[in-house]
Amino acid sequence: MRKAKPFFILAKSRINSFFNSYQGCIFSKKPIGKLIYVSSFIGAQSNATSIAIIPEEIILCLKIFCEFFSWFANYINHTPSYFFMAKKIILIADDEPHIVDIIKLSLGEEDYELLEATDGKEVLKLVTKKKPDLILLDVMMPGLDGYEVCRRLRQNPATKDIVIAMVSAKKEDHDILTGIDKGAIAYITKPFSPIELQEKVRELLRL
Numbered sequence: 001m002r003k004a005k006p007f008f009i010l011a012k013s014r015i016n017s018f019f020n021s022y023q024g025c026i027f028s029k030k031p032i033g034k035l036i037y038v039s040s041f042i043g044a045q046s047n048a049t050s051i052a053i054i055p056e057e058i059i060l061c062l063k064i065f066c067e068f069f070s071w072f073a074n075y076i077n078h079t080p081s082y083f084f085m086a087k088k089i090i091l092i093a094d095d096e097p098h099i100v101d102i103i104k105l106s107l108g109e110e111d112y113e114l115l116e117a118t119d120g121k122e123v124l125k126l127v128t129k130k131k132p133d134l135i136l137l138d139v140m141m142p143g144l145d146g147y148e149v150c151r152r153l154r155q156n157p158a159t160k161d162i163v164i165a166m167v168s169a170k171k172e173d174h175d176i177l178t179g180i181d182k183g184a185i186a187y188i189t190k191p192f193s194p195i196e197l198q199e200k201v202r203e204l205l206r207l
Helices: 015-021 056-077 097-107 120-129 146-155 173-182 194-205
Strands: 007-011 025-027 035-041 051-055 088-093 112-117 134-138 163-168 186-189
Touching (some): 120 134, 134 146, 146 163, 146 173, 163 194, 173 186
Parallel strands (some): 088 112, 088 134, 134 163, 163 186
Antiparallel strands (some): 007 035, 025 035
């Protein structure tokens, strides 16, 4: 006769028949589902074929895993979805540094990745390296103006779906209509309110 460490037994058949099969074992009176805790084992002989002995250490590991999984599921359910999302990328295209600074300050409280370009050619180059979710595009820039940049982006299959908003001091009806005609989703006129810009950017990023 020998005495072993406590362990658990997984009964694959009915627990009653299991008790009758394992003579010489002292069982706890509180089986956990199909897991039965065995406080001692006294060299019993058994004809039971529908059982599996599970060491106590493995049960402890399973218990820790289940507790962690329960905590993690609760954490996921109570964590805002944006926490798991990648940062939205916004490209600010303007040749006036103070306008770029104003836009960056206006959006600074949000969790955006901000890129900068000072002319049309630089915009076209940047979007091939890192595709932005939104472009705030000035109209009057050196080299290629905003209208032409917008047109080229819309013609390129790789960039045609980027959300583009014109940001310009040109505020006549025909200026706005030209921007929309070239493919801009929105037209923001300068000067703009930082709060209005924030709200407009959030709206555009939901598209």
